[in-house]
Structure formats: C-alpha cells, structure tokens
Amino acid sequence: MVKKLKVGVAGLGTVGLQTVCQLLKNREQIIQKAGVELALTAVADPQIDSDRKAMLDNQSCYSDAADMVEQEELDLLVELIGGVDPAGKIIHQALNRGIDVVTANKELLAKQGSSFFELSRKGEGRLRFEAAVGGSIPIIRTIREALVGVELDSIYGIINGTTNYILSCMADRGLEFDKALQEARHKGFAEADPTADVEGFDSAHKMTILAELAFGINISPDAVYTEGIKGITPMILEDARQLGYSIKLLGIAKKFNHRVDVRVHPTLIPQKSALAAVTGEYNAVYLKGSQLGSSMLYGKGAGGPSTATAVISDLVSLAAQKTNSTPAVYYSWEKTRLLPTEQLVSCYYLRLSAVDRPGVLARVTEILGRHHISIETVIQRGRSADRLVPVVLTTHEAREGAMQAALEEISQLEDIGQTPKFVRIEEGFEQE
Template identity: 40%
Template sequence: MKVGILGLGTVGGGVVNVLQKNSESIERRTGVKIEVVLAGVRDVKQKRICDTSNIKLTIDPFEVVNHPDVDVVLELIGGIGLTKELVETAINNGKHVITANKALIANHGNELIKLANKKQVRLLFEASVAGGIPIIKSLEQGLSANNIESLAGIINGTGNFILTDMKEKGRDFDDVLKEAQALGYAEEDPTFDVEGIDAAHKLSILAAIAFGTELQFDKVSTKGISDITTEDIIHASELGYTIKHLGIAKRAGEGIELRVHPTLVPNKQLIAQVDGVMNAVMVKSDALGTSLYYGAGAGDEATASAVIADLNDIINNQTSNHILGWKSQQKLPVIKSDDIQSEFFLRLLVSDIKGVLAKVTGIFNDHNVSIDALIQKQADENNNAHIAITTDKVSTKTVMSIKKSIEASAFNQAEVQIIHIELLD
C-alpha cells in the first residue's frame, strides 16, 4: 500500500517513525507492506523528526492527492479551508483518506462521508478524537452489540492540565495558562482549547458514532473553563468533588443531550482521577455497563497509533465509513440547554449580615428547588462571605432563574457561579 501524507509535522513525523519502527509487526498482522512515497510540506529543507530519505517531498499538496501511485492520503495538516478541498480531491480521485482533523469532520463530515460513499472509498478519522485512545473503534466495533446510553469524556488535554494544576497547586487560571503555553500544551491563541470548541468538535463526532446520527456540531452547548476560580475548586473539593471539563452526550427521552462544560465529578469516580494532559472517555451501555477508555490524548506516536490503525482497517476492510456508512440512522433531536436536567453547584459572594442565609435558601424554596448541601466560608476583608450550594436535579432554566434572583438581591456582591454536577454511574 502506497501512502501520501499531507503534513510532516508532529503527527505526520510520528506516523513515519512508527511505520518504520514497527514495519515488521504491521506487515505480519496485515500481510501488506505500507510504504510512504510522497509528502506535502511547506518547506522541503526544514529539519524533521523523521527520516525522509525514501520519501519524495513536495510543496504542492495537490501533487499528493492527484498522484496516480498514492492509494491512501493521510491528512495531517489541520484547518478546514484548503484542507477540505484537498480531501474532496483525493476522494474524487478514488483514494481512501485518513484524517486526524476533528474540526474538518465536525464541520464537514456529513458531506465528506456522503462523497466517500458515492466514490466507494473510505474516510476514517480515529485520530480525530482523544489521540491514541481507540474510542471510535470501541464504540463502532467493540460495543456494537450495545445500545449506548451515555458518554462523558475528558477530551481536551490542555483544559485538563490547567484544572489539574489549579487544584494541586492552588494557582489561578491565567497563571497556569501561561505555563501551558510555555510547555507547548496550549496555543498562543488558546480559545479553541479553553473555551471548549475543540472538545465540542470531538464530542459531536463521538455522539454521532455512539447514537448513529449525523454530526451536529452546531447544536453542542459549549462552555469553557476560563471563569473557573480557585474558590470554585476549593469549595468543590470540600463538598467531595473534582472539577473536570467534560464533553457529555446522553439519551434523554426522545432526544439526546450534547454539552461541553466544567463539571463537578465525585472524587471517588475514576474519571475524577484523570489528571494532567491525559484523556479519558467513560461510556455507559446496556449490555456491558460502564467502561472507561484512558490514554494519551495527543503526541506524535500516540496519535500516529490511531492513524496507522485506520490504515490497517483499510487493508483488512474491517470497518465501514464512519457514521454515514451505517445502514440506517436514528433521527434524534438535540435537547435545548434550558431543558437539560442536572444537579448543580452554585457559588455566591454575599454580604455577611444577619439573616442572609435565610434569604438565600428562601429563593431556592420560591423556585421549588431542594438544596442537597451548603457550606459557608468566613467573611473576607470586605465583610463578605462565600456560600457554596449543591442542588437536587433541576432544569438549567430554573437554576438560571435562581441565579437571576440572587444577583438582583441587595445582599449579593458578585456574579453567581453555576457549574453542572454529574454522577456518571
């Protein structure tokens, strides 16, 4: 099998290295020799992490997708503009395509997979979610006998690194973000990571696979971690929780929930113990029950592992095209965020005066919402007090109404923080 690569950066270089290092075992498993013959790069003279002595390099990416000797194109450059055109050209030329590009699949996967089906080629993207963790294949193959009820994942390593460091070292968000950028975990513009867009791309892919629907990235309710404070983390810890940035997809009545947001998870649950840049996805299914998939969510060889697994699938013809290759699809509407039922954590800053606690609990009573737990911290130098509250299950619309009522009260001193709680059992 002759392979052309678009991009020889971290992931592309990792693919070449793993193919060279493990060539004998890969050929023994598949019966086919995989040979990288051509790579599209920005600068042919740039120093690389892999040996390119037997690979022709070109600065014209269309040479790769149009080359008659290339059987499979690996798209490893990212973006959704030129990249989409390159992938379409490769498919129209009858070439299989493997990509690690979650943004491309989340935004244009439906049409690209339809095109691949029409041209009878494969478009695979295991590496687009959670790096080297084989979560797409697990959902598509290993759990194929199950009805998936829900999944919840730490699917962005940058956000997990920041929240872990904030908890372990008591640092604030901005301070840890700067370190993450210095270490290369976060981009110079970290918006996609810290505001949840990257995780929303990945969640839309996982949900489509899990529930057999089309991709619905535009319907994912998304909130980042940039307003999480050390006070939130301290109060959550005292209540027995860890804050994680989760992508959550679950069946709810006749529809599904698709949401990315900071989440309080009970400390005893395994996913609460996934720290640093690691990724994990917890899946609840009817036959198997709850299972957890854990590993490196990024990195050259970890992601290369997923790319090469897709190559092996093409050789062995093991999987259909993801999502739209299925024989039928469920029509599941996405539940509006206001209608989502959840337990919630609220953190307030209020004047430390007599009767304020009764006024706060009175607002909850007025909205017919039960308080599960409440803690009050000592007054600060401005004679204010922090109050942290967890609720029983309630709609997002109702808890936002409570927030509005508290913020309109004379005793309130700051915006009320609201964070979902998920038990994930």
C-alpha cells in the same frame, strides 16, 4: 509475497512528522503484524526544509497535497494538514479517486463529517479517523465496532488534555488560571494560541463526532452548548473539593426524552468517580448503556506520537481490508519466547521474622549482597508475642532467580522464624 500499498502523507507538522517517522522506523514490524507493506511513497508540505528532508528516504516531495493526490498513484492518503480548507477539498479529491483516507482532523469532521461519510459510503475510497478523538484511546473503533451491538445511553468525555492539565494544576496546587496555562504551555501541553482548547471548542468538535457515531445525530458543533474553563477559580475548585467533588471540562452526549443532549462545560463530578481520577494531560471517555453497564477508556489524548499511533492503526486496518490480509495476532511468534520467571527483574518487598539477637540482620544483608541484591529500605517493627522481631525490607531491582536463591538461604538461618514473605513491586506506572 507481501502486498505493497502506496501511502502519501499530507502535512508534515507535529502529527505528520511523527507519522512519517513511525511508518519508516516500524516498516518491518508493520509488515509482520499486518501482513502488508505500507510503503511511504510521497509527502506534501509547503516547507520541506533540510530537517524534514533528513527524515525521509527517497519519497517524492510536493509543496501542495492536491498535487500529490493528482500525480501519485496512491492507495492510501493521510491528511494531517488540519482546518477546513484546503484539507476538506483534498479529502474529497482522494475519496473521489478511490483512495482510502486517514485523517485526524476533528474540526473538519465535526463541521462536514456527514458529507465525507456519505461520500465514503457511496464512492470507492474509505475514511478512517481514530486519531481525531482521544489520541491513543481507540474510542472511534470501540463505538463503531466493539460496541456495535450495544445501545449506548450516554457518553462522558474528558477529551481535552490542555484543559484537564490546567484544572488539575489549579485544583492540586491552588494555581490561578493564567499561571496554570503558562505551566501547560511550558510543558508542551498547550499551544501558543490555546483558545480552541480553553474555550471548549476542541471538546465540542470531538463531542459532535462522538454523538454522530453513537446516536446518529447530525449536528453542527456550533449547535453544541459550549462553555470553557476561564471562569473557574481556585476558590470554586476548593468549594467543590469540600463538597466531595472535582471539576472537569466534560463533554456530555446523552439520550434524554427521545432527544440527544450534547454539551461541553466545566462540571462537578464525585471525587470518588473514575473520571475524577483522570488528571493532568490524560483523557478518558466513559460510556454507559443498558446492556453494557459502564465502561471507561483512558489514555494520552494528544501529542504527535500518540496521535500518529492512531493514524498508523487506521492505515493498517484499511490496508488489511484492501488486501484481504489478516493481521497476525501472534506476530513473529517463532522468534518471541516467554521470559523464564527466574530472569524477571523486579524490586521486592520482603518481610522476615527474626530472633531479637545481634548480628541477625547483618547475616540477612550478607546473603542478599552475595546474590547481588541491594536493599533500598529497612524497617524494624516492634517485637511480637513470640519474641520475634518483624523486619520489612524493600530492594532495588534484582533478578528473580537471585531473589529466590537468597530467600532459600535466609529461611535456613537459625534466627529466622517462619518462612520469609515476599511480594514483587511494580514501579512502571505513570504517576502524577
């Protein structure tokens, strides 16, 4: 019998709606993976209009999260209201009642995190906040769990997608700040009021949280030296490029002389460094420690879907602890099977050595066509010493089985020297 935990979501904005959506859509998958049911029983938002109602089943609806926490017998609360007040009071209320809380609220955690951590240590309710820093990047869990035995020396983070997008546009296309900001807004990477991002406050909130976790330092984000990107011009970026550097809005937390140095400001970093390759709306956190060497986590920093994914991951982890269930690593293994290689679908690079005689290429393309493989490009290279002409082909997507059969036939052709060489092409990477 699968145990069922009651979940309430407070705040149905960008992240809240995505969380509700993923909880409802992936209900079965979560049961299979986590061995526990996360039953969304209540939601709270001042405006549960018809669009929001349409996404829900028969959950109880509240206009204020405090009432939901008071009246529902929740096991888990998701706080996605944002800001310090009333979010802070609602989290306190829940933790005091023994309800476990998941939040993405970086501002609140940066300003009052230690009081919540303390309460969570003392009280019944536990607090998780993976979504507060780095969206889909599991940086909190990495520092708290995976690297718990590692003494970190420094953390460098590109942890604000808006400013990274703006700086990338300015560096790559010479756009002025205002134009780049306009484009970021248009693409949904900047909010209507981008002050917190552009001035570096959002990064300072996140660095405060990371510094506290990694180095145990309890500071206010106001104490973090913070400088935004408004002073950066295309000319400065070009100067940096000529010197072999990129400019990033970097959050830095590092040990120095028995102290911890925490800052956020535009920074020149070597163009060849891994962090310099983090462009557009992407985030990355680079960690250094004596036993660790260096390690970097990279991914989409914000946005409803990736932030909701981190929220759900926290819910699953809390639920597993609460019910002593073990997440199934080999979930649904009896239904999931390995794809036979011949059924693989891929594009291919193909290199043949053909005798320089009319009709050879036509015979090759006829064989490929018969196996339903269409050619994307053909390049004929100069004749080699053995009078064979190298021909390089790339194909559109084709089945591996068909490709292998075609290659077998092609290699039997009299006019083909050497065994054809082929390499699979993988196109599924996001590119700038």
